[in-house]
Amino acid sequence: MASDYPRNLFKAARAALNMNSRQFAALAKVSTSTLSMAENPSIYVKTNTIEKIGLALESMGIEFIPPQHGRGPGFTIAEESLARDAEPAAISGADLTDD
Numbered sequence: 122m123a124s125d126y127p128r129n130l131f132k133a134a135r136a137a138l139n140m141n142s143r144q145f146a147a148l149a150k151v152s153t154s155t156l157s158m159a160e161n162p163s164i165y166v167k168t169n170t171i172e173k174i175g176l177a178l179e180s181m182g183i184e185f186i187p188p189q190h191g192r193g194p195g196f197t198i199a200e201e202s203l204a205r206d207a208e209p210a211a212i213s214g215a216d217l218t219d220d
Contacts, residue, residue: 126175127185127194132160134183137198149177 135145146156151173158164159174175185182199 126171128159128162128171130185130194130196131174131178134178134196137196138181138183145177149174
């Protein structure tokens with residue numbers, strides 16, 4: 122369900138895939154401005170747009186993890202989805218900003 126996608130993690134998930142906003146917007150079939158708005162949870166975006174972006178992230182190996190045991194939400198990425206030459210970085214929700 123689209124409302125279950127943690128929009129506050131969209132930007133971090135996209136970054137974990139080593140994709141810039143233009144690359145990912147093209148893949149998700151949304152404009153870069155729509156993607157930017159969707160990555161900011163305080164801005165209203167249509168539910169079908171959130172679903173499009175969430176499904177695109179999942180199709181690339183992102184698995185969203187619901188809040189549990191006082192932690193989360195979060196995400197993990199399938200190993201095969203990481204670029205061969207990329208060094209995956211540890212991402213903590215506390216380290217994320219809206220910039």
